[in-house]
Amino acid sequence: MKKKWFLSANLALAMAFSAFGQNPVQVKYANTITAEDLREYLTYLASDEMKGRDTGSEEGKIAANYLADFYKNLGLTGPADGSYFQSVPLVSNAFTKVTLQVGKNKLVENEDFVFTGDGNMPKAVKGDLVFLGLVTDENLAKVDVKGKLVGLWAVGVRSNDLVAKVMDAGAAGIVIVTMEGQANFDRIANRYKTLAGRGRIGFDQETKQRPVFMVSSDKMAELFATPVETLKEAAKANPESIASQKATYQVVKTKTPVEAVNVMGYLEGTDKKEEVLVISSHYDHVGVSSTGEVFNGADDDGSGTVSVMEIAEAFAIAAKEGNRPRRSILFLNVTGEEKGLLGSQYYSENPIFPIANTVNNINIDMVGRIDYEYQNAENKDYVYVIGSEMLSSHLKKINEYNNITYTNLILDYRYDAEDDPNRFYYRSDHYNFAKFDIPVIFFFNGVHDDYHQVTDTVDKIEFPLMTKRAQLIFHTAWDLANRDQRTPVDGTNTRTDR
Template structure:
């Protein structure tokens, strides 16, 4: 194995077909009502896993997990339902926040009931402890028995100052996952994130649908008793009432100060939840094409097969079909796998196709794979992830989420140029998309990861039209039952282009000796260097 600092000369790629007809078949099947929104532990999972196994078998691809196409992922399914309003109490008044309308809450604790009574509310800014930025929002406070109230995203968001954290580009500190983890590390009894659509990157309706109902987690050794008793969100209007009652006018400006210190709000929170839980196993689906020269070096394509199942009805529809998110990515991966399977001369390195479970529940399937890799991470050359491949037609751009992180940018640029397209960074870095799909778990363990597709400039209709379509879809259909496959509204030309491009990148990686590197500014560089030494 040899690592070098720059990509080698491009490999000539073969002519392949990404079939629009097959893409339509895959998406219309996976996003049908029959598959019930593809929730893990449901009949929808059984149908989805069976479909994927059959597709890989029909292509002649080998089982990718020993003699099986399945990698078991042990999970716990928890349904926590508040039995009371969230009661916010001060000496002067009582605020009753209604479940779903004003707040959502869940617990990761494997227990029958959660009871939080008169837990002191403490405003903890953005809930960040970041030594490299000289930042500690919990400085000087003992959070035992208390509930942290924190803001979404980073202090730099909205300041237009790229040197303040990363400005509008979200860091991992801005993600809700981090804020829940840090509150637990601080010993807090509860944690509430203040929702705001712009810095969150999605409206309250997404919080309402995604943080209610059954939730999945990797099975924990300590039954998650080290986590906060409850983790929740509160809508912006309710949060403003809380801050006003506490006499805090400019809570955002206050939290942006480098010398911010936690502030008791002079109020308490009380909440009860009934909890049902079940230990069960979901499945990643894995197929393999063994390399002809270097079979112990691997390129991994990934896409998550799950969505959020059957949930709260919207306009009479309770099946969250997940057509774009992510039947589209799975369909493109299947077509790429089919193209590899038909090659007359097999690639030199092995190519793995990994359909992961429980992405919508916190990237759990890919997290489990990263912690329990089937193929050695130090021999894994790169991950190419597909999540939400647009149906708006052919795009001039190739948008790279996390641009600037690794040398895979140069591979993407070369592949885009060959199609007469150009490459751009994610135009909405504030939404933290780099931390919101399965490539992130590969990055965390040091494997260079690419997450790219066309989404910013439709070839005929231009940038503004495309931007409007993206915004409208996110507002109306993201994590809603209306994310459905509608045959006469889907234009597959862009999906075909992206499929060809991602095939070409993987083919090039699979037929050269280079191991792409993280760039010097990447926070993932050290993990890769450690794995290679």
């Protein structure tokens, strides 16, 4: 993928004279962001005692109170009628019994399959499992899917729309392969096993009878008594050549309310106070494993959360010393990101301040580490920047100017592409602001071996680099909060579908 590291002529000129362009007031407050403070806050939030800050957990509530107290002590206000919390109405959907049997093969949940769909079936359902393979109109014309479990081959494609199309064609449920190789499937199954018993947290919605069972390519071949390569070929054009199988399945679901909150600290601006800059992170992580190991979430997203705290402190100190920003700033730590960007979705759809008055969202998610791409690089002072030029022609330039003037990080745009196979743009909270045409900028350090593992711990954080990244974000926020005109929305949101 082509790396877009090119600077405009104006920015190149700014680089040459950056020493003369620094604002000493801005530098003074940026320097209050220190590695020592970041380490102190993160050591607490990502400690074993916080048990992974799972959404709606007691430790998640402790983390929320810790953030609210921090903002209160800074002198920031609670913008929700004096409160620092916005309640997010969630429920836990627990599938207390999920069974799948094909022929005499009784599959084991979270070993042979993972359940990714929805449904509530008090009695077991018996029927046929047929093979459709690729979801094409030609295949659908060859295979009768009505009232049946349907085997799909969806490797390398987005499966949600395919599942919907087959269910709309009358299928009773889906058995799907989304990745080849047993090892890839086992990683997914292990994660589901870790989360087993806690339920899936989300907004309360009507139950859909849409059972979806994900299996490995090897398991699908076993179910149809057909070699993998033969099944792959049949998936393309002759799925009817694969014999159907008898199947029995059941899904039992229970719902439990979950108490969860977004945390907010508000700093009112001066002459442009009606306009609001939102600086966000998610403070939740994924809790503990089935064996009691803690997913500390130091990088994901403890690093972003404590960066927001330090940036808030820098602005609060400036305000106390008579350098209050022109625009207002909302420091927003959202819940439920790990469950599907839930907290940011709720805020964007139920904003404390009108969306029309929200000028930008700066989102910080994982800024404490060095990823695979840079682990052996000579210069490791980098950060990935995502989404900054989609909706506004100004935002990327503003960030680049402040980087050249103050921090001189490598700004890497390789993941800021519509065809990024990692889909990082769609995987953090800025997404829910961009969908309302708010110009966003997402700061990210990339993935590493400890991503979503119990080994994502504080001792592996690169605090000097994290400090530099947080200072860049502060400088960009200072600029956005104080410039004469808000960044124009002169682009089109081309990434609307998660």
